[in-house]
Amino acid sequence: MQDRTYTADAEPGDDVTVAGWVHEIRDLGGIAFLILRDATGKIQVKFEKDEMDEDLVETGLGVARESVVKVSGAVEEEPRAPTGVEVTPESLEVISAADPELPLDPSGKVDAEMSTRLDNRTLDLRKEEVQAVFEIRAEILRAVREQFREFGSTEITTPKIVATGTEGGTELFPITYFGEEAFMNQSPQLFKQLIAGSNVERVFEIGPIFRAEEHNTPRHLNEATSIDFEGAFCDQNDAMDVVEGVVTAAYEAISENCQDELEALGLEEEFEVPDEAFPRISYEDAIERINATGELDEQLVWGDDLSTAAEEALGADVGGHYFITDWPSEIKPFYIKDHDDDEQLSTGFDLMHPRMELVSGGQREHRHEKLIEGFEQQGLDPDQFEYYTKMFKYGMPPHAGFGLGGERLVMTILGLENIREAVLFPRDRQRLSP
Amino acid sequence: MQDRTYTADAEPGDDVTVAGWVHEIRDLGGIAFLILRDATGKIQVKFEKDEMDEDLVETGLGVARESVVKVSGAVEEEPRAPTGVEVTPESLEVISAADPELPLDPSGKVDAEMSTRLDNRTLDLRKEEVQAVFEIRAEILRAVREQFREFGSTEITTPKIVATGTEGGTELFPITYFGEEAFMNQSPQLFKQLIAGSNVERVFEIGPIFRAEEHNTPRHLNEATSIDFEGAFCDQNDAMDVVEGVVTAAYEAISENCQDELEALGLEEEFEVPDEAFPRISYEDAIERINATGELDEQLVWGDDLSTAAEEALGADVGGHYFITDWPSEIKPFYIKDHDDDEQLSTGFDLMHPRMELVSGGQREHRHEKLIEGFEQQGLDPDQFEYYTKMFKYGMPPHAGFGLGGERLVMTILGLENIREAVLFPRDRQRLSP
Secondary structure, three states, X not given: OOOOOOHHHOOOOOEEEEEEEEEEEEEOOOEEEEEEEEOOEEEEEEEEOOOOOHHHHHHHHHOOOOOEEEEEEEEEEOOOOOOOEEEEEEEEEEEEOOOOOOOOOOOOOXXXXXXXXXXXXXXXXXXXXXXXXXXXXXXXXXXXXXXXXXXXXXXOXXXXXXXXXOOOOOOOOEEEEOOEEEEEOOOOHHHHHHHHOOOOOEEEEEEXXXXXXXXXXOOOOOEEEEEEEEEEOOOHHHHHHHHHHHHHXXXXXXXXXXXXXXXXXXXXXXXXXXXXXXXXXXXXXXXXXXXXXXXXOOOOOOOOOOOHHHHHHXXXXXXXXXXXXXXXXXXXXXXXXXXXXXXXXXOOEEEEEOOEEEEEEEEEOOOHHHHHHHHHHOOOOHHHHHHHHHHHHOOOXXXXXXXXXXXXXXXXXXXXXXXXXXXXXXXXXXXXXX | OOOOOOXXXXXXXXXXXXXXXXXXXXXXXXXXXXXXXEOOEEEEEEEEOOXXXXXXXXXXXXXXXXXXXXXXXXXXXXXXXXXXXXXXEEEEEEEXXXXXXXXXXXXXXXXXXXXXXXXXXXXXXXXXXXXXXXXXXXXXXXXXXXXXXXXXXEEOOOOOEEOOOOOOOOOOOEEEEOOEEEEEOOOOXXXXXXXXXXXXXXXXXXXXXXXXXXXXXXXXXXXXEEEEEEEEOOOHHHHHHHHXXXXXXXXXXXXXXXXXXXXXXXXXXXXXXXXXXOOEEXXXXXXXXXXXXXXXXXXXXXXXXXXXXXXXXXXXXXXXXXXXXXXXXXXXXXXXXXXXXEEEEEOOEEEEEOOEEEEEEEEEOOOHHHHHXXXXXXXXXXXXXXXXXXXXXXXXXXXXXXXXXXXXXXXXXXXXXXXXXXXXXXXOXXXXXX
C-alpha cells in the first residue's frame, strides 16, 4: 500500500490515507469518533453526522472493533483529540471486518489469562504494552549482535539437528532423521568450540535451543533463544568482559532507542542502565555471604550447588548484576577447564541478575587427554563425540565463552513476571500450539 | 589473553606477543622461518640459529604444523617476508601441540574431498578462502537485518517445534514432545503472518527451517537458514521491493566491507553489485521466452511448473536476477492470494538468480472464508490449523511477504558450486555429524 501514511506521520495540513484497526468508537450523538490504530500509534477520525455522507457515517460507525479500515481525508489540529490531530474522512473502506465477539480485548480494558493471551497472540500483540516488549526484544538482539562485532566476533549458524547432545542425558527431544535417531540440539556448545578452534577465532550465535526438561515454572522454556559466544585465546576473565559488554549494550540501546516502548510499559522512570562493572564474587565468598544473610534454613557448605533461595538471598544482598566465579569443578560440566593450580576449582562462572541466573560460561578444556577424561567422568562415551574430540588433537587453542538466555535477558531487563511474556509463541510442558 | 596482538596489527618498532597456528616452517640452514597464522593474517618469525638461544630455536623449529604457539619479540620491517614484517623471538611457548598427521591440510596445498572437509571443519576453516566464505556470510546476515530495519520491520523469533507443518505433507521431521507427536517447522510462514496481523505489522526472521526432502543435490539442505519477511498492508509489489532491497544491500555490504575476503576467494575482479532493478517478468511471458530459447525438448504450456532446465534457459536469457510474477494459482500454495480479477492467476512471485530460485513470496490470502477453502483444496484439515485461521476473523489486514534461502543467497553471491560450502555443518540425507 504505497500511498499509506503511518498515523504517527500524519501532520496537520496533510491529505492522508491511513489504514489500521478500529481501536474504539465514541458516539456522542451529533458527533462521533473512530480511533484508528496502526503500528506507530493512533489517530482520531471525526464524523459529523449531519454534515457528512450518510453511507460513510454508517459504515464508519457500524464497523466492529478491531476491523481493518482505510480512511482518506484531511488532517487538522485538534487539541482535544488523543494525539492532538484528527482526520475528517473523505472516504472510508472496510478492508477486513472483525467478528464482534473477540476472545481477547486488545484495548486492554479487560485483563486476560496468560493462556488466553498466548492462544490469541495476534490480538494480544495489538496492545501497546505487549508490542513494546517485542520491539524492545528486537532492539536487544540488534544491540547484542553489534556489541559482539565490536569484540571482533563473527556470527555463525550451527545445526539444530544433531547426532548427540552436548551433555548427553535425558533432556533431549528425540527426532527421526531419515530412519536414524537424532536429537534437537540443547546448546551450540560443541559446535561453537569447533569454530573457535579455526581461524575464525571469535564467534557468536543467537539461535534456538531445545531442552526436554519437565520444569513448568515462570522462568523455564522448552524452546528458548540462546545468545552464545566463544573466543580463542580467551580465558574466563575475557569471557566475563564480553558478557558485561553485551548485557550493558542491551540496556544502553533500550535507553537510547526505546523511550516510547518504556513509556508504554510504565518503566520510563525506573529503567536504569547498569553504571558499574558487575562484581566478580568467588563461589567461596558467595556461600559465605549467603550464610551471613541468615535467609536460609541450613548453612551452605563448600561443594553445595546454589538453590533458588540461595541465589535470591545473594541477589538481594548484592542488589544488581554480579558474577559467581571459581565454582567447584564437580558442579560444572566436563568441558569447563579447571584452574591449573587447583583441580577442585573450575574456571566456570555464572552471571546472576538478582532475580535469576542469566549466563553460564568459563574457559574450556582444550587439552585432548583431559577432555577425554572429562567425558568418562561424566559417564559419556567419548567415542560418540569423536567428531568433536578429534579436532582437539590438531592445535586447539585455549578458549572461553558463555551462553546467555535470551528470554531471561528480556525478562530481567523489563521486570516481566513470566518468561512466556518474553517470547511470542512459548513452548512448555503443556503448550505446543500456536 | 589480554596482552596478545593480532598479526595484522603488528607494526615495525613494536614489541609484541602474537599467538596462533604454525602455518609453515622453512629451514634454510643457518636461518629458518616459522610462519604464524591467526584470525587476521600471518606473520614471519625469524630464527638465526647461531645467534639465538638453542632451546628456543629447537622448540620453534621442532613443533608440528598447526600447533598453537605464542611468540614474544620485536617487530622489524623485512621486505622479503610475506607481510613485509618479521618478529625476532625473545620467547616462544607451545600452547597446544598438534599431531603431525593431519586429516586435512589447512595450507590448501593438497585438495580435500567435500566429506573430508566437513568431517574436519575446524581444520578446513583455517584456510583463508574458507574462512572468507563465512566472514562474508556473517556480513550478509548483518546487512540484510539492517535493511529490514530500514523497511520498518521488527525482528521476531518463531517456534521451531510445532504441532502441524505449514503445508502439511510428508516433508516434516517428526519429533516426540513429551509423548505427543510434533514436528520441526519447515517454514515460519504461519507464525510470521500471525504477527503481521498484530500492531507490529512488519516483521522479519532469520532462522533455521527443516525439510525432510529426500533430495541429495548440490543445492538442497535438510536444515537451512530462511530469511523471512511479512508485512501488513503490503501487496506482492511491495514485497518484491523489499526482496530487491535486501538482496542488493547484501551485495553492497560485501563490496564495501569484504574486499580482503573477496581477494582470498579470487573474486575481487568479477564481483559486481547489481546496478539495476530486477526485471519483473510474468509467468506467461516467462514461458514464452523459455520456449523461444529453443533449449527445451518440449514446449512449455500455460500451467506447467518450470523445470531446472527451463529456469536455466531463462536465466541465461535474462543474464541477472529477475522475478517471475503472476503464477498460475494451482502451482502456488493455498495461502497465496489470487488476483481479484482472475482466480486462475496468483499474486505469487519467485526471485530467480540465473543459477537457481532464491525467493518465493506473494500477497497472502487474508479473507477467512477463502483461507478455509484453500486448506480444503490443498487436502488439509482446516480444524488442525484453527490456531492460525481463527485470527483471520478478528481483523486480519492484507499482507504480503517472502522467504529467501540464506545459503542459496551466499552460494549465488560467491559462485559456490555446492550449497554445503555455504553452511558450517550441513545436514543432508547422509550427514548428521558433526
